[in-house]
Amino acid sequence: MLTEAARTIDAPDLVIALSHRGHRTFQLGADVPLGKAPLHGPGDGLRYELGSASKPFTGLLLAALVADGRVRYEDSAAGLLAPGHPVHPAVRAITLRHLITHTSGLPALPADFYPQALPRWSTAPYSRYPADRVVRAFLRARPRHHPGTRWHYSNFAVSVLGHTLAAATGTPWEVLLQQEVLGPLGLEGTRLGPGDPAGDAVGHRRDGRPLPALDTGGFTAAGAVRATPPDLLTFLEAHLPASAAAVDAAVSAAVALAVDATATSAAAAPTRPPAAAFADVRRPLLRRGLRHAHTHTLTWFRHPSPRGPVCFHAGATLGQQMFLGFRPDTGTALAAMCARRVHRTDPFIATVHELLTEKL
Incomplete structure (x- = not known):
């Protein structure tokens, strides 16, 4: 099935990574160099740009901080980000939960984003919109709808969440994500920006021309993560209730090795995000889509299937x-990635979604 899916997609640097009850299988596209084949550890394989698939990392970070009592889902984002700053009442009403569930009433991107982005739309649209500008745009925003009343996908909102969590904890978002999610899960092949060019997948236009590495500007929490296929399976496996014990054992073993090698105190070693955080991000929260047939969790789209x-x-x-994607009822996780620009008739999403929903 994986081989047939790879033939259907036929894209550069294609990898389909499957985990079923702890057993992993990697299907590579025909053009993936053998030296980059993700067959061993988390540092193997190319690092791919996740784009909006970075949002589950931010959602898990939020859930972990809530489980630790450091923030609350119902905290006002503006109150944490800029205490005492005058804002529109609707902005004051936006909570951390609204930001991560796309129910804040904010647009997909700030209104003033497009004029400066258009000249670089095909190469680096986010690069000249830094973090402080994202924050200013939020504090002067006028939400289209009252928070919590409508679902509207928003890169702007999730980016604001990243800056809010940084302000609330006094820790830069990149450091916070490393401390609370990447480090504890042992995601050694995951980065929050371009790294060694030899280790990063190179994106391509539809005509095959290469593109520069993505610069997310101030929108890091919405799309800056880069990861290898094994790391992505590890991240997904941690969301599977049946895999929790195995993940804990693997993390404990990795921590033991690190402590042994560096002679540091085991008390300083990172711990896995709390079980409550994973339960929160799996739990359905709201209905959306045609005839409200689909639900949405704190951070994942959730569709029905014959097997759960x-x-x-x-x-x-x-x-x-x-x-x-993952299926909690069957202990299955799937990560698929390729280095080709999306277009309207591209079979990538439809093929891998069908693979996970109907075949595996």
């Missing part, structure tokens, strides 16, 4: 595509 619910999130950058 499927949680997933897709992402696309200027020249790469990503799909992350």
